[in-house]
Amino acid sequence: MNLEGEASTVGWARWGAGTNAKTLPDTASTLLAQVLDLAPPPPVVPLAEVAVADCALDGAVLGALRRALGPDNVLTTRVARARHGSGMSTPDLLRHRQGRVPAAPQAVLRPGDHAEVLSILDICSRFGVAVVPFGGGTSVVGGLTPSATRHVAVDLGRLNGLVAVDPLSRTATLQAGLRAPRAAELLAEHGFTMGHVPQSYEYATIGGFAATRSSGQASAGYGRFDDMVTALTIATPRGTIRTGRAPASAAGPDLRHLFLGSEGTLGVITDVTVRIRPLPARSHYEGWRFASFADGLHAVRSLAQDGPRPTVLRLSDEAETMIGATGSGRSDGGCQLIAGYEGADVRPTVEAAAAVLAAHGGVPLGEESGRQWARHRFDAPYLRDALLDAGAFAETVETAAYWSALPEVHDRVRQAILGALPDAALVLAHVSHVYETGASLYFTVICSPGSDPIERWRRAKAAASDAIAAAGATISHHHGVGTDHRAWYAAEIGDVAVDLLRAVKQQLDPAGILNPGILVP
Numbered sequence: 099m100n101l102e103g104e105a106s107t108v109g110w111a112r113w114g115a116g117t118n119a120k121t122l123p124d125t126a127s128t129l130l131a132q133v134l135d136l137a138p139p140p141p142v143v144p145l146a147e148v149a150v151a152d153c154a155l156d157g158a159v160l161g162a163l164r165r166a167l168g169p170d171n172v173l174t175t176r177v178a179r180a181r182h183g184s185g186m187s188t189p190d191l192l193r194h195r196q197g198r199v200p201a202a203p204q205a206v207l208r209p210g211d212h213a214e215v216l217s218i219l220d221i222c223s224r225f226g227v228a229v230v231p232f233g234g235g236t237s238v239v240g241g242l243t244p245s246a247t248r249h250v251a252v253d254l255g256r257l258n259g260l261v262a263v264d265p266l267s268r269t270a271t272l273q274a275g276l277r278a279p280r281a282a283e284l285l286a287e288h289g290f291t292m293g294h295v296p297q298s299y300e301y302a303t304i305g306g307f308a309a310t311r312s313s314g315q316a317s318a319g320y321g322r323f324d325d326m327v328t329a330l331t332i333a334t335p336r337g338t339i340r341t342g343r344a345p346a347s348a349a350g351p352d353l354r355h356l357f358l359g360s361e362g363t364l365g366v367i368t369d370v371t372v373r374i375r376p377l378p379a380r381s382h383y384e385g386w387r388f389a390s391f392a393d394g395l396h397a398v399r400s401l402a403q404d405g406p407r408p409t410v411l412r413l414s415d416e417a418e419t420m421i422g423a424t425g426s427g428r429s430d431g432g433c434q435l436i437a438g439y440e441g442a443d444v445r446p447t448v449e450a451a452a453a454v455l456a457a458h459g460g461v462p463l464g465e466e467s468g469r470q471w472a473r474h475r476f477d478a479p480y481l482r483d484a485l486l487d488a489g490a491f492a493e494t495v496e497t498a499a500y501w502s503a504l505p506e507v508h509d510r511v512r513q514a515i516l517g518a519l520p521d522a523a524l525v526l527a528h529v530s531h532v533y534e535t536g537a538s539l540y541f542t543v544i545c546s547p548g549s550d551p552i553e554r555w556r557r558a559k560a561a562a563s564d565a566i567a568a569a570g571a572t573i574s575h576h577h578g579v580g581t582d583h584r585a586w587y588a589a590e591i592g593d594v595a596v597d598l599l600r601a602v603k604q605q606l607d608p609a610g611i612l613n614p615g616i617l618v619p
């Protein structure tokens with residue numbers, strides 16, 4: 099994806115194709131046709147036919163950039179610019195399918211090292227050109243569509259090396275543009291893993307994970323990405339910052355946390371040092387069933403607070419369990435839980451956790467249901483393609499809350515979405531990231547598109563976001579803020595914190611070139 103001259107719509111108007119593509123099971127298609135009012139969607143406009151205005155940067159800017167990076171690394175073709183114009187939310191995919199890229203960059207820059215990133219920031223600060231760091235392009239919150247009309251995308255794809263491994267300290271330094279699968283391969287050659295496996299794994303990058311505080315499917319065991327980061331190198335318009343000198347420090351506030359989640363507004367992350375762990379010798383996945391979501395939540399909370407903690411722990415609500423069972427022949431009702439274990443010897447943990455789950459009313463479903471989840475763990479974005487191809491609309495909403503508030507958040511967000519899509523919508527939810535004090539909630543919404551699906555979803559998402567705020571939950575557990583969540587983020591942190599963020603940005607980025615309109619209210 100994102101390659102110059104690559105005119106396929108994969109990674110742009112759809113997540114994937116070829117052998118990985120998924121078709122909807124017949125039973126699911128029948129169910130959708132019964133519940134939703136679907137019509138065949140308009141044909142997808144080929145990428146090569148998408149209208150993108152000519153590059154409007156003047157010769158002085160382009161000349162300076164070409165001298166700094168080499169002419170081959172300053173791309174101004176329509177296809178390259180269209181591919182770097184937004185992320186991969188469903189509204190992004192729908193705009194792409196319609197042949198629209200409202201915020202295409204003027205040029206795509208491909209720096210080869212940290213010094214070249216500094217040069218870009220210097221040139222763009224002098225000429226007043228906005229800069230959008232671009233990792234895997236998987237943002238689902240408008241994190242790649244700045245408010246600026248004249249901007250360049252800085253594609254970090256050439257910063258794709260493993261810089262160093264310290265097996266004794268169990269750390270590795272990875273360049274920011276490394277995609278997750280390649281990072282995993284490079285670490286595996288040394289016998290290690292990060293254990294970071296988000297659903298966007300195939301495309302997303304190390305720098306993107308740090309910039310958005312990503313969280314992966316195995317977060318119960320390995321932690322969130324921000325838990326893994328021990329050090330960062332950041333290029334800012336004012337120069338280089340390196341944070342994270344020791345495994346722990348009392349030397350003032352921890353500046354790593356200023357840049358983790360900064361979404362490209364304070365600087366460009368060029369390398370990330372992460373904690374690594376030995377590749378697990380064994381893995382084991384299994385399924386459990388609980389009579390209700392409430393019962394399942396008690397069990398999950400017990401494991402999260404008192405242990406033993408699986409590596410993967412996810413609990414689907416009744417609706418998600420029912421839809422997941424469609425086509426499998428299972429119709430046990432209740433809620434499905436998946437527990438996954440990775441490590442040197444997982445058996446004692448599996449048995450101890452099984453005792454806890456059974457004590458909370460869980461009924462074992464066996465290894466096959468766990469293995470089935472593992473086999474299909476990356477399917478959802480391909481199924482979204484299939485749903486869009488079938489004329490349906492599918493998108494997600496996520497949040498996190500303390501255990502005491504979680505049932506109410508689940509209920510209020512569901513009701514808000516159903517209220518905003520009154521004709522018919524499926525709202526499915528699961529818990530997939532757990533903490534001692536609370537957990538995330540991840541909602542999948544499938545509905546008919548209506549005459550203007552993007553506007554319809556904007557209203558439904560706003561209703562969901564208002565419900566999240568009213569219930570005291572956070573506007574994002576792992577997708578980030580981007581442009582879509584900015585207003586709710588400002589309300590969540592308050593006026594004083596908003597001023598603080600603006601002041602920090604003003605210091606690091608005096609010309610205001612870095613991701614204007616993203617994150618910082």
Ligand SMILES: Cc1cc2nc3c(=O)[nH]c(=O)nc-3n(C[C@H](O)[C@H](O)[C@H](O)COP(=O)(O)OP(=O)(O)OC[C@H]3O[C@@H](n4cnc5c(N)ncnc54)[C@H](O)[C@@H]3O)c2cc1C
Nearest residue numbers: 233234235236237241296297298303305306312313362367
């Ligand atoms: C189908 C799908 C499934 C997803 N599943 C998950 C999931 O399971 N868990 C999860 O956490 N997220 C998930 N996401 C969201 C997304 O993948 C994450 O936000 C990811 O961390 C972004 O990585 P990226 O490399 O694609 O960044 P991009 O999308 O390219 O960029 C994201 C933001 O970070 C900034 N940025 C990128 N690289 C840098 C850098 N080096 N320095 C400074 N700023 C930078 C960009 O300017 C932008 O604002 C999913 C998205 C999709 C489309």
